[in-house]
Amino acid sequence: MRTSFLLPLFLISAMLVGCGGSDVLLQPNYSNREITSQKIARANIKISQVVDNRKVDERTIGSARVGAFNRLVPYHTAVPFNEFVKNVLDSLFTTAPNTVVVPAVVYLDTFAVGEGQSLFSESGFVHAKMYFGVPVARDSLMYFRAGFDSTVYSGVDVTDMLEPLIYASVVECGKQFVEKMRTMNTQFVSMPNDSISLVAVPATPENIAAQSIEASPLKQKITTYSNIGAMYSVGGKMQRGIRLFYNMLGQKDSSRTMTGGGFNLEILSINNKTAFIKGTMVSYGGNFLLREMFSDEPTSGYFGLQGTLTFGNETIDYGSHKESSFYLGPFLRETVGVSLNKKAFLEAGLYEIALFGSKMLPSDVGFSFGVSFGL
8 A cells, every 4th residue: 555655646646746847948049039030130240250269068057947846957958159149140130241340259258047936936047248349450359348137027937037147148249249340449350251361369268358348238127018907806795896007017028027016006805704893994015016918019918916004994883882993914916917019908816914903804806807008
């Protein structure tokens, strides 16, 4: 009996541990939206070579967490990483054939992909630093330092958010380099586009770093959205609840995560059968919201997490006397929904509430349904 019980448990555990594979593999897609939406026309720059000065395997760029137990596994590119970077930059810099261009050598200094965990969310990050060398003479290069450092957050799994961030990091470094180079009052060596022959000038990474000119990071654009809406709730003690709210959310260009906050008014009809109390509560609160989109499209499904610190004053009439008390506590909602072009949001899910100081509604669980519209 004991063996027959343990064997299925062992097999299930082995399956869970094995879920997720031995690595995360990025298959290059040089038509990725992060590249095509950022193309630099008439860049007049051609990447002749990418030198990988990182002290890691040529296909390893970091790590990720996979499977039911979030095992740490390597994050690999299907091609050598210097080849990946060259092709991304070649796709970014659009230059007409038979034109004269400035050749550039790229030195990869740092590239780190990783994930972090907290109690309620996961984070993913990419740190990148690279140097661009362009000739100012036949045997002398001017170096530009470019960097990228960004973190994204998710209430579910963050691993799928790393790939667009990797493309964005290389694109951002390329944009920094071009913008800085265009501000220089320097005559660079140029040559025909179809006869690029520049090779890396021998130099140590330390010398390159010491000689480099800072190409300041470009600020990531954050799009903001203002919503007003209403939500209906029903649960065990709550016969019905009407919530009116206003929220403001923000979303970075390279992220599927929307975060923000706001405030609300709630009118709750209560029937607490255990305590033999019926009545109406009017409460106020401040909100925190997180919406994790399932795709990059404006119309997309999403997972939502809402937290409200709600408060108010309740008065209970016992017939012989009345009691008034102040209450305060968290109101949590987990929802799934759909964004309609970021102009309207429909969602439904669960709620949990715990009010300290309340006899009418000390705690409850139930369902919520809501709609909001952009201003």
